[in-house]
Amino acid sequence: RAIFDRYSHLKFLPDGSHVYFGGIKAGDRAGAIYKVPTLGGSFSKIVDNSGRFSLSPDSMQIAYGTWVSSTTETAIFIANTDGTGVRKLASRDKNLYFDSEPAWSPDGKLIAVSVGDDNRVKFKQTIAIIQVSDGKLTELSERKWDIIESVLWLPDMSGLIFNADENGGEGFRKIYEISFPEGRSRQLTHDLTNYSKITITADGKSLVAIDSDHSSSLWVSPNADPNQAVQITSGKDELSRGIAWTPDNRIVYVSMSSGETELWIVDADGSNSKQLTNDARLKYSPVVSPDGKYIIYVTSKGSENLWRVSIDGSSPTLLTDNSADESNPDISPDGRSIIYSAWKLGKENLWRMSSEGGAVSRLTEYTSNEPSISPDGKFIAAFVRDKNNSNQIIVLPFEGGAAIKTFELPATVYVDMSPKWMPDGRGITYVDNGTGGRNLWVQQIEGGGATQITSFKQNGIYRRDWSRDGKRIAIVRGETANDAVLITDFR
Numbered sequence: 001r002a003i004f005d006r007y008s009h010l011k012f013l014p015d016g017s018h019v020y021f022g023g024i025k026a027g028d029r030a031g032a033i034y035k036v037p038t039l040g041g042s043f044s045k046i047v048d049n050s051g052r053f054s055l056s057p058d059s060m061q062i063a064y065g066t067w068v069s070s071t072t073e074t075a076i077f078i079a080n081t082d083g084t085g086v087r088k089l090a091s092r093d094k095n096l097y098f099d100s101e102p103a104w105s106p107d108g109k110l111i112a113v114s115v116g117d118d119n120r121v122k123f124k125q126t127i128a129i130i131q132v133s134d135g136k137l138t139e140l141s142e143r144k145w146d147i148i149e150s151v152l153w154l155p156d157m158s159g160l161i162f163n164a165d166e167n168g169g170e171g172f173r174k175i176y177e178i179s180f181p182e183g184r185s186r187q188l189t190h191d192l193t194n195y196s197k198i199t200i201t202a203d204g205k206s207l208v209a210i211d212s213d214h215s216s217s218l219w220v221s222p223n224a225d226p227n228q229a230v231q232i233t234s235g236k237d238e239l240s241r242g243i244a245w246t247p248d249n250r251i252v253y254v255s256m257s258s259g260e261t262e263l264w265i266v267d268a269d270g271s272n273s274k275q276l277t278n279d280a281r282l283k284y285s286p287v288v289s290p291d292g293k294y295i296i297y298v299t300s301k302g303s304e305n306l307w308r309v310s311i312d313g314s315s316p317t318l319l320t321d322n323s324a325d326e327s328n329p330d331i332s333p334d335g336r337s338i339i340y341s342a343w344k345l346g347k348e349n350l351w352r353m354s355s356e357g358g359a360v361s362r363l364t365e366y367t368s369n370e371p372s373i374s375p376d377g378k379f380i381a382a383f384v385r386d387k388n389n390s391n392q393i394i395v396l397p398f399e400g401g402a403a404i405k406t407f408e409l410p411a412t413v414y415v416d417m418s419p420k421w422m423p424d425g426r427g428i429t430y431v432d433n434g435t436g437g438r439n440l441w442v443q444q445i446e447g448g449g450a451t452q453i454t455s456f457k458q459n460g461i462y463r464r465d466w467s468r469d470g471k472r473i474a475i476v477r478g479e480t481a482n483d484a485v486l487i488t489d490f491r
Contacts, residue, residue: 004023004024006024007021007023008023008051009021009052009053009101011053011055012038014059018035018036018038020046020062021035021036022034022050022051024411024412031050032046032048032050033046033047045083046081047062047079049066050077052064052100052101053065053102054101055104056104057106060081061078061085062078062080063078064077064102065077065098065113072094073091074093074098075088075089075092075098076098076111089111089130089135090137092115095119097117098115099113099114099147100114103152104153105157106153106156106157109131109132109133110129111130112128112129112130112153113127113128113151114126114128114151114162115127118325123144123145123146123166124144124145124146126140126142126143127140127141129180140160142183145164145166146165148162148164149163149197150162150163150198152200154200154204156204158179158180159177160180161176162175162198163196164176172195173195173196174187174188174190175189175195175198177490193211194211194212194214196209196212206486206487207488207490208484208485209484209487210483211483212480213480213481214479216462217476217477218232218233218270218476220232220268220269220270221473221475223473224423226440226453229475231477232269233255233270233273241254241261241284241285242254242285242463243286243463243476244295244465245288245465245466245472246468247288247468248292249267249467250265251266251268252288252295253265253266254284254286258275260280261282261283262276262283263275263276263277263313268472275313278313279316282299282300283300284297285298285329287330288311290333290335293310294355295309295310296331298326298328305319306318306329308355320342320353326342326351327341328340328370328371328418330373331355332377333373334377336354337352338354339351339363339373340352340371341368341370347367348368348369349365349366349368350362350368350369351363352400361400364396366384368394369384370382370418372421373421375421375423375425376425379404381421383418383419390408391408391409391410391411391413393407393419393428393443394406407428410432410434412432412433413430413432413434414430414431414432417431420464422466423469426445426446428445429453430450431461437455437456437460438461439452439453439455439456439460439461440452440453440461459478459479460477461475461477462476462477
């Protein structure tokens with residue numbers, strides 16, 4: 001009996017005999033595509049290092065996307081449904097990439113997939129059509145979106161349905177239709193629902209999509225134990241975008257209570273909350289300077305860039321040159337340097353700049369992100385993926401270069417929630433969903449197995465930050481509710 005930590009993209013064969021799905025199995029280092037008899041039986045692995053796929057109309061082949069190990073290449077492959085006969089159909093390298101799951105056309109001759117270009121400041125993705133016979137790729141439209149998630153063909157091949165975001169990749173995903181082969185697009189939904197995982201009925205007259213409703217709240221513990229934290233904010237919010245303590249024991253956080261994602265500050269008991277910014281731009285990952293005078297954060301409107309604002313919300317200043325996506329900043333204990341990750345030259349690396357802005361220097365040549373500076377300022381922890389596409393935490397010198405320590409992570413780790421040092425500098429924490437709930441774990445620097453810190457079964461943990469003296473902890477806990485929505489008469 002196989003046990004999987006995560007399932008995705010379930011698809012029945014037309015005859016109903018088998019279910020194909022993407023799965024991450026306990027003990028595996030990366031996802032794979034599996035099949036299992038519909039009425040039960042043994043699981044069979046079809047292909048490794050993938051989870052996004054579609055079945056050909058005759059159910060004889062699958063098309064799937066994957067990262068090519070130890071390179072910056074993404075590719076679309078075709079294989080028989082038993083995993084044999086694998087061939088690379090198309091590939092993109094460096095700043096160009098494939099993103100959504102491939103969608104096989106009803107006549108079996110074409111595959112549609114979203115493609116992106118990291119050299120673009122905003123609106124990076126569009127839909128491309130690939131010829132199954134020879135791999136020739138053609139972009140269907142000149143129009144671009146920030147994120148395209150699901151792509152599917154209308155049964156008569158007159159167009160495609162997809163969901164996309166035009167607000168920096170962090171807003172509500174709307175549903176669109178684009179005609180084929182003309183490439184004319186139109187928006188089908190205009191409400192505040194965040195649509196994902198679209199499917200279409202066989203007659204092409206109805207859509208079913210998932211409405212994802214996220215809520216989170218801020219909790220603070222009187223000591224350094226997150227299990228003792230009590231809730232200090234309430235209501236629907238988006239606090240998972242980041243929190244940070246100030247030296248005077250207040251908490252800076254990102255909230256949507258004003259209707260936009262803005263920076264706020266609040267006392268540790270939940271009193272005296274105050275909105276700091278009001279520019280209606282998406283924000284996340286705030287960090288406060290050691291002297292408490294300013295905040296560094298990421299704002300997104302097509303591209304992601306680092307900004308600096310005074311602790312009272314005044315004097316917002318752009319720090320980066322708008323030529324790449326910058327994210328995940330951290331400030332050195334002496335307040336002089338900012339370490340962050342950025343996409344440049346088709347790869348995400350760690351970079352350093354002065355806290356005043358100006359010239360930047362690259363710290364890593366290998367793909368790495370989500371940096372966290374140790375309390376003594378001597379080391380950086382970061383997430384990386386190895387040549388087998390497995391998650392790892394590395395520790396490198398503050399000056400950059402090769403990793404001096406490497407720790408393997410389970411495939412269920414939330415790699416966009418940052419590693420973070422314990423206050424004593426002896427361990428690095430991360431968020432994992434492999435135990436039935438989203439919980440905090442710590443990996444000791446001296447080695448050995450990781451230890452689970454929290455045991456939340458519901459309302460799991462997203463973010464955490466220790467106070468400057470290490471005596472208290474603030475955490476963000478939340479859940480996502482998903483509902484199926486039926487949409488008719490959309491054409």
